[in-house]
Amino acid sequence: EAGVAQSPRYKIIEKRQSVAFWCNPISGHATLYWYQQILGQGPKLLIQFQNNGVVDDSQLPKDRFSAERLKGVDSTLKIQPAKLEDSAVYLCASRGTGGYNEQFFGPGTRLTVL
């Protein structure tokens, strides 16, 4: 079974530029999560999708971050414009249906904002 795929793996941009990350979850997984992991901290949930609907985006900085999950499969996370404090690893995770199913994480995209 293929895991969660993310691209790119690394991205370096200058502040005020835009950037987009892509995630392909495990086939059949209805729930998709985007997390931000700042160096030395644990992952922080940014947004959660159930199929193509948003379940929770309470911690997403909506003035600069946006995310979509068209057709309930792939998802993109965009930052526009980026700030220095957005430097982090952006993790995508997916989970199947059923209350006790675990979430599986992708390898992450490491973003450096200069």
Added chain:
Amino acid sequence: GDSVTQMEGPVTLSEEAFLTINCTYTATGYPSLFWYVQYPGEGLQLLLKATKADDKGSNKGFEATYRKETTSFHLEKGSVQVSDSAVYFCALRINFNKFYFGSGTKLNVKP
């Protein structure tokens, strides 16, 4: 609010030493509890989980018991190996839905 607190690292042990990494939580609902591990250069992986009070999760020699009375889920291993060197994250899930992670504890095991 819901949150997880785990002991700060790094924790440095010699091979075959006993490991304890403390984790306590605050939860408004009925949480499930997890330990995730992140090996150098790799993504987060589920290590073990417990879904209700007094459950014990175990995997690869690691154990943790869901203690509702002390709101704790401490990770233990009787004899660590160099290959256990990694960052360990405690996490809780509320009502089958939202996850909260601790800040992580880095473990270094010396031969």
